[in-house]
Amino acid sequence: xNIYDISQKAGVSIATxxxxxxNNKNVSERTRQKVLTVMEEEGYQPNAFARGLTLxxxxxxGLLCADSSxxxxxxxxxxxxxxxxxxxxxxxxxxxxxxxxxxxxxxxxLLSRHVDALVLIGSNFIERTTRKNExxxxxxxxxxxxxxxxxxxxxxxxxSLCDDKEALFSATTRILKSGSKIPIxxxxxxxFSGIRKKEGFLEGLESERLACxxxxxxxxxxxxxxxxxxxxxxxKKLPFDAVLTSDDELAxxxxxxxxxxxxxxxDDLSIxxxxxxxxxxxxxxxxxxxxxxxxxxxxxxVSLLMNLLDGKSAPDKTMVSADIIIxxxxxxxx
Amino acid sequence: xNIYDISQKAGVSIATxxxxxxNNKNVSERTRQKVLTVMEEEGYQPNAFARGLTLxxxxxxGLLCADSSxxxxxxxxxxxxxxxxxxxxxxxxxxxxxxxxxxxxxxxxLLSRHVDALVLIGSNFIERTTRKNExxxxxxxxxxxxxxxxxxxxxxxxxSLCDDKEALFSATTRILKSGSKIPIxxxxxxxFSGIRKKEGFLEGLESERLACxxxxxxxxxxxxxxxxxxxxxxxKKLPFDAVLTSDDELAxxxxxxxxxxxxxxxDDLSIxxxxxxxxxxxxxxxxxxxxxxxxxxxxxxVSLLMNLLDGKSAPDKTMVSADIIIxxxxxxxx
Numbered sequence: 001x002n003i004y005d006i007s008q009k010a011g012v013s014i015a016t017x018x019x020x021x022x023n024n025k026n027v028s029e030r031t032r033q034k035v036l037t038v039m040e041e042e043g044y045q046p047n048a049f050a051r052g053l054t055l056x057x058x059x060x061x062g063l064l065c066a067d068s069s070x071x072x073x074x075x076x077x078x079x080x081x082x083x084x085x086x087x088x089x090x091x092x093x094x095x096x097x098x099x100x101x102x103x104x105x106x107x108x109x110l111l112s113r114h115v116d117a118l119v120l121i122g123s124n125f126i127e128r129t130t131r132k133n134e135x136x137x138x139x140x141x142x143x144x145x146x147x148x149x150x151x152x153x154x155x156x157x158x159x160s161l162c163d164d165k166e167a168l169f170s171a172t173t174r175i176l177k178s179g180s181k182i183p184i185x186x187x188x189x190x191x192f193s194g195i196r197k198k199e200g201f202l203e204g205l206e207s208e209r210l211a212c213x214x215x216x217x218x219x220x221x222x223x224x225x226x227x228x229x230x231x232x233x234x235x236k237k238l239p240f241d242a243v244l245t246s247d248d249e250l251a252x253x254x255x256x257x258x259x260x261x262x263x264x265x266x267d268d269l270s271i272x273x274x275x276x277x278x279x280x281x282x283x284x285x286x287x288x289x290x291x292x293x294x295x296x297x298x299x300x301x302v303s304l305l306m307n308l309l310d311g312k313s314a315p316d317k318t319m320v321s322a323d324i325i326i327x328x329x330x331x332x333x334x
Numbered sequence: 335x336n337i338y339d340i341s342q343k344a345g346v347s348i349a350t351x352x353x354x355x356x357n358n359k360n361v362s363e364r365t366r367q368k369v370l371t372v373m374e375e376e377g378y379q380p381n382a383f384a385r386g387l388t389l390x391x392x393x394x395x396g397l398l399c400a401d402s403s404x405x406x407x408x409x410x411x412x413x414x415x416x417x418x419x420x421x422x423x424x425x426x427x428x429x430x431x432x433x434x435x436x437x438x439x440x441x442x443x444l445l446s447r448h449v450d451a452l453v454l455i456g457s458n459f460i461e462r463t464t465r466k467n468e469x470x471x472x473x474x475x476x477x478x479x480x481x482x483x484x485x486x487x488x489x490x491x492x493x494s495l496c497d498d499k500e501a502l503f504s505a506t507t508r509i510l511k512s513g514s515k516i517p518i519x520x521x522x523x524x525x526f527s528g529i530r531k532k533e534g535f536l537e538g539l540e541s542e543r544l545a546c547x548x549x550x551x552x553x554x555x556x557x558x559x560x561x562x563x564x565x566x567x568x569x570k571k572l573p574f575d576a577v578l579t580s581d582d583e584l585a586x587x588x589x590x591x592x593x594x595x596x597x598x599x600x601d602d603l604s605i606x607x608x609x610x611x612x613x614x615x616x617x618x619x620x621x622x623x624x625x626x627x628x629x630x631x632x633x634x635x636v637s638l639l640m641n642l643l644d645g646k647s648a649p650d651k652t653m654v655s656a657d658i659i660i661x662x663x664x665x666x667x668x
Contacts, residue, residue, distance in 0.1 A: 063427070071612075074408030078401055081429045085440075090447060091399070093427040095415045106419075113424060166481055224615055247444075252616050259618065281558055282586050282616035284593065 010038040061305065063108035064103070065121040067149045071277045072247070072294065076121045076148060080300035089116070098124060104135045117143050117305055121152040123161075123192035143189050144308045146301050149292070150192050151317065158308070159317045161302045162292035164193050165200035167322035170292060171244055171272050172204025174324075178334040180242035180270055184216045184234075186227070186254065187246035197246050197274070216240070221252060227253025228260060235261060241269055248273035248280050248289055255283045255329065271329035285328030292322050339655060344372040394424045395639065396444035398437070399455040402429050405611040406581070406628065410455045410482060413632035423450065432458060434493035438469045451477050451639055457484040457495075457526035479640045480635050483626070484526050485651065492642070493651045494635045496626035498527050499534035505578055505606050505624060506538025508658075512668040514576035514604055518550045518568075520561070520588065521580035527630050529578050531608070550574070554584060561587025562594060575603055582607040582614050582623055589617045589663065605663035619662030626656050 003021075007014045012031060019027045020035040027035075029175065061084050065073040081091045092115060094106035103125060110118060116137055125147065127133050139145055140156040151159045168185070175183050185201040187194045200215055205212050215238050220227050227250055234240070235257070243254040252275030255265060263269045265285055273280050273289035280287040298316055307314045326334065337355075341348045346365060353361045354369040361369075373395055395418050399407040415425045426449060428440035437459060444452060452473055459481065461467050467486065473479055474490040485493045502519070509517050519535040521528045532551055539546050549572050554561050561584055568574070569591070577588040585607030589599060597603045599619055605615050607623035614621040641648045660668065 018582045052361055060426075068402055068415070069405065069409035069612075070410065071403065071405055074405065075403035077408075077411075078403045078429045081402070081427055082431075085428070085443075090443065091427050092394075093411070093425050094419070095412045097416075109419075109424065116627070117607070249612075254568075255618075278403075278583075279616050282613050284589070284618045 006035065006038055006042065009042065010035045058090075058114050058116070059088055059114070060090045060092050060093050060115045062094065062107075062113070062118045063121065063162060064106055064110070064118065064125065066098050066124055067097055068093070068095050073121055075277070076294055076298055080119060080121070080148075080296050080302065083299055084189060084305075085303035087302070089305075093325055100127060107135055107139050111139060111142055115143060116309060117146065119146045119148060119301060119305070120150065121148045123147075123194075124189070126150045126192045127151050128190070129213045142237060144305065146305060148297060148301055153316070157316065158304055158314060159300075159319075160304065161193075161317075161319050162297065162322050163319050164292065164322070165196040165203075167274075167290045167292070167324070168197045168200030168244065169204045169207070170200075171324060172201050173207055174334050175242045175244065175270055175272065175330070176204070176208045176210065178270065178331045182216070182238065182240045183242035183244060183260060183270075184218055184238070184240045185244045185246075186218050186220055186231075186250045188221050188250070189219065194246055201244055203258040213238070220253070224249060224253045224256060228256040231257035232260060242271070243269065244272045246274050248275050248277045248287060249289050251289065251329070252283045255285070255287070265329050266331045266334075270334070271332060272324075273329075276325050278321075280325070280327065281323045288327045288330040288334070289325050290322050290326050293320050340369065340372055340376065343376065344369045350442060354551070379427065392424075392448050392450070393422055394447070394449045396425050396426050396428065396447070396449040397455065398428045398430055398440055398444070398452065400429070400430055400432050405613060406609045407455055409611070410628055410632055413629050414453060414455070414482075414636065417633055417636035418639075421636070426629060430613065434461060434466060441469055441473050445473060445476055449477060451480065453480045453482060453635060453639070454484065455482045457481075457528075458523070460486050460525070460526045461485045478639065480639060482631060482635055487650070488625045491636075492636065492638055492648060493653075494631045495527075495651075495653050496631065496656050497653050498626065499530040499537075501608075501624045501626070501658070502531045502534030502578060503538045503541070504534075505658060506535050507541055508668050509576045509578065509604055509606065509664070510538070510542045510544065510665055512604065512665045515549070516572065516574045517578060517581075517604075518552055518572070518574040519578045520552050520554055520565075520584045522555050522584070526581055543593075547572070555586070558583060558587045558590060562590040564654065566589035566594060568618035576605070577603065578606045580608050582609050582611045582621060585621050585623065585663070586613060586617050589619070589621070599663050600665045600668075604665060604668070606658075607663075610657075610659050614659070614661065622661045622664040622668065623659050624656050625659050627654050630654060
């Protein structure tokens, strides 16, 4: 069954069938319905290649993330793929890792596949120099670029993100008000969201008129075990009594540290995770964690994309406030 | 820069350029090199649509899984996508959920996109009736079908899996030998691998001349919290002293149950997880867990697929033995 057969059955020209396929307005509603009915009766599926050539769209969105085994990124992919599929868009996935050259390569590869849009998941796609971000501006000159949890200004670039800075600010002031004297902030890297979270932490200290001694912002890119031993070392020099983190895995490292150091959580040590991932309920005690509303952000991103692909306009920035899910690693008065 | 420009620069016909693009052997090595050099100099990327039309391949593999937010499935996607990309194959992803109709729909969608092969991740794609598996046989009549952690016999179907039955058999006999009297097996569903694991458990009991009282095989499809309360109820009727599970999340439910019931792990209760996922090191005590060698299976699947797509033959079944990673939820003599 091809386009010719459809035109025969429907008693219209091939050009008309093509117009229906291409959503061209130059077809009467009655004719359009007739053609669609025949297609449905015959179970006709337009050949993807032919469709691509005529429409210049493959109805495909490129999804990029560093590593889908990260529970946060894996969840985002799940929400996005399912949301896009409802709108008949397929997802071409690239797990880029964290190297800049690979990110760039993957982006080019997806563009060469004529994706209709790109969604970059995680703020690590934004580099710290404009020159290194050229690859993003170049991509955006071809298709809409959605940054999930990133913020970059530019033509055809759309940002959906959680207000990480505000979330850390709020968690920090609450930790201090609940009695903590020396909180530290533990994070992975000076990525866009890493920096925002750090700023929120520092401003939180400031608002409570607490100066940062300098050792209170700690970078740790390692595993749970490595986080644990880093904190054991640090605690000998700086007797911190609260740990705020940029992800739940780091917070679990802090829970393990507390146990190894003989500290009671939350009485001796308060801990706040980030992402409210499934890890948060795996440890003991369970983590108080900041929920950055991933599902909501993914759904919003899909809607935004559909607007753009329908030729409508969309805001270049959608920022939502986070939620704090209180469990057992913070004090009762937190 | 298009195929015509390349032919002009290289001083050959368009047909020759096309032959080089299509890997047609009817081109001298010298001419081939000349064309490739021009392409490289000009940064030429063949248009994906045109390439698809001439080669009838989009160099794309369809990946299907139920839910990429599952840490096991998310990891598999990461390994597979990166492995395929090394061989210049792109990955079209579908997160199908667990409904049969959605699985079928996704499979058809990917086929309509002319994927070169399909990889189905997780044994839940295999249904229990031949009639319901028709969708898999139908797909395999079009492209190679790889089942990662499944086993289905059929033309053009290739199975890469871990010997789950042997793994549970071994873990069960070891648990009994370490002193447990009443072990139970906790699993999600009678999927292909669920059944294999259950069989391993039951044969393990039998080999130690222990009859199964019937209440020792327990299905639980819920969350960590639901698992915990299910076990609290069960323990009142059946004072089990070991829990073997079909995944780490269930095992974490068992750890939480032990705490709520005032049982010491592993002295009062031994626990064995499955998948050796990152969850295994998040709880306290950390889980002894069966490692089903996911990375190895994914790499093997990619190699197998490349063989097939190169026209070579490949075994229809690759089964590997599991490993048991011993941590703190089993006794010293386990």
